Amino acid sequence: MGNKEKVKELLENGEIHMVTFTSSSTVKNFVEIFDEERDQVHKWLKRTAVACIGPITAKTAVEKGFRVSVVPSEYTIEALIEAILRYLSSVKAL
Numbered sequence: 001m002g003n004k005e006k007v008k009e010l011l012e013n014g015e016i017h018m019v020t021f022t023s024s025s026t027v028k029n030f031v032e033i034f035d036e037e038r039d040q041v042h043k044w045l046k047r048t049a050v051a052c053i054g055p056i057t058a059k060t061a062v063e064k065g066f067r068v069s070v071v072p073s074e075y076t077i078e079a080l081i082e083a084i085l086r087y088l089s090s091v092k093a094l
Helices: 005-011 024-032 034-044 055-063 077-093
Strands: 018-021 050-054
Touching: 005 034, 018 024, 018 055, 018 077, 024 034, 024 055, 050 055, 050 077
Parallel strands: 018 050
Antiparallel strands: none
């Protein structure tokens, strides 16, 4: 099974809880990879959190139809990880 098929299967089954994007190009590449399943991917990602490294990447994700849940105030991998952990802790507490 190829990576695309595995990711598709995991998304379809609700086994991916968060997708992270570290640049606008990663958002665009993700969308391009799943172009044939565009409607399905958007449906699956409605129940999947989206984390973006910064506001430019988040803007691209929103333009591509994704709901962004996490954007750190500092645009580094470390800050993204910390923001993801805070988000997951807050969701877990609910």
